[in-house]
Amino acid sequence: MSEPWPVIHTYTRREAISDGVLVELDEHAAARIPWHTAITAAAYADAIEWDETNPLPQDESGRAWDVLVCAAAAVRSRAVPDRREQRIPMSVWRVPNTAHSVAPRPLRLVAHLGPGDDGEPVLTVMLPEED
Structure with missing residues (x-):
């Protein structure tokens, strides 16, 4: 019997939130998402951040509410029951956060449903090229 491989490094979801790599979306319960939900900093900058x-x-x-509602709809319509981890394509229409943008444009995102630090289901919204 072989011995398990040694763990070289770990990086938890809690650490990613503390470091600002992930941003918590606290309104997830109101959007009828039953899992703790966060968004990557890059997706937050493109989809949610707004210059006052x-x-x-x-x-x-x-x-943020728009992103949550779109994530909830994507998960409800495309999630496969009893599958441990899933990447569900989604999009949200948002006005780009630039001085001259006035018309909404679609932004492709991914709703990643997978295990959290303690094995509980969590949802992470990210750009398609992120993991």
Whole structure:
């Protein structure tokens, strides 16, 4: 019988949230997402972050809500029951956070449903090229 491989390094979800690599989306329960939900910093910057000096009537809480509702819909329509880990494609229409953008554009994202630090199900929203 072979011995298990030694663990070289670990990086937990809690550490990623503490470091700012992941941003918690606390409104997940109101959006009817039963799992702890976070978004990567890169996806947050593209989908949610808003410059308050931009004159358009947008705010980060509203943009976060849009991401959560789209994630909930994607998971409900495409998740495979009893599968431990899944990457579910999704998109959200958002006004890009630039000075001259006024029209919403689609942003492709992924809702990753998988195990958290203690094996509990968690949802992480990310850009398609992230893992």
